[in-house]
Amino acid sequence: MSTIFDKILDGEILCHKVYEDDHVLAFLDIGPIADGHTLVIPKERKAQLDQLSDEAAAAIGRVLPRICRAVLAATGASAYNVLQNNGGMAHQVVKHVHFHVIPKTAIGGLGINWPAGQLDGERAKELTEAMSAHLAPNG
Ligand code: 5GP
Numbered sequence: 001m002s003t004i005f006d007k008i009l010d011g012e013i014l015c016h017k018v019y020e021d022d023h024v025l026a027f028l029d030i031g032p033i034a035d036g037h038t039l040v041i042p043k044e045r046k047a048q049l050d051q052l053s054d055e056a057a058a059a060i061g062r063v064l065p066r067i068c069r070a071v072l073a074a075t076g077a078s079a080y081n082v083l084q085n086n087g088g089m090a091h092q093v094v095k096h097v098h099f100h101v102i103p104k105t106a107i108g109g110l111g112i113n114w115p116a117g118q119l120d121g122e123r124a125k126e127l128t129e130a131m132s133a134h135l136a137p138n139g
Contacts, residue, residue: 001095003094003095003096004094005041005094005096005098006045006096008025008027009025009041009043009045015027015028015030016028018038018067018070019040019063019066019067019070021059021063022043022059023042023043023044023055023056023059023060024040024041024042024043024059024060024063025040025041025043026038026039026040026041026063026067027039029100033102033108033109033110034075034077034102034103034104034105034108034109034110035075035077035103035105035108036071036074036075036077036101036103037100037101037102037103038067038071038100038101039098039099039100039101040060040063040064040067040098040099040101041096041097041098041099042056042057042059042060042097043056044056044097045096046096046097047086047092047095047096047097048086048087048092048095048097049084049086049097050086051097052097060099064082064099064101067101068080068082068101071101071103072103075103077103077104077105079103079104079105079109080101080102080103080104080109081100081101081102081104081109081110081112082099082100082101082102083099083100083102083110084097084098084099084100085100
């Protein structure tokens with residue numbers, strides 16, 4: 001399904017471009033929650049991070065720290081969050097993978113609710129076994 005970011009990638013909608021290479025585009029968020037709020041997207045058109053190819057993921061990973069440094073340099077912020085939402089329940093509105101780079105200052109940035117629990121030993125064993133099985137070379 002086409003998203004607003006497809007239109008940006010296709011040049012049908014303008015954006016304030018921060019960075020572009022063969023695999024990645026970064027641009028200013030149209031509704032910033034802090035000065036300098038930037039979006040980093042793969043050119044590969046996938047809704048969620050778990051659907052992204054290794055190649056597209058590597059391309060994002062290669063450039064993301066550099067873009068973070070540029071956001072900090074341009075805004076003067078020293079703290080920031082990288083937010084990556086997947087699925088409507090997780091606050092994803094645009095169904096094209098994107099990383100938010102959001103400066104955090106005394107006056108703005110991301111508010112976080114972090115309801116920490118206590119890791120249960122039995123559950124930890126179940127989870128690590130299940131995840132390891134999926135991460136095995138032929139999983
Ligand atoms: P999500 O909630 O899906 O993680 O975030 C989507 C982000 O895309 C929002 O922060 C929203 O402001 C931004 N956004 C939506 N439409 C546009 C647009 O047309 N241009 C730009 N630059 N950002 C957009």
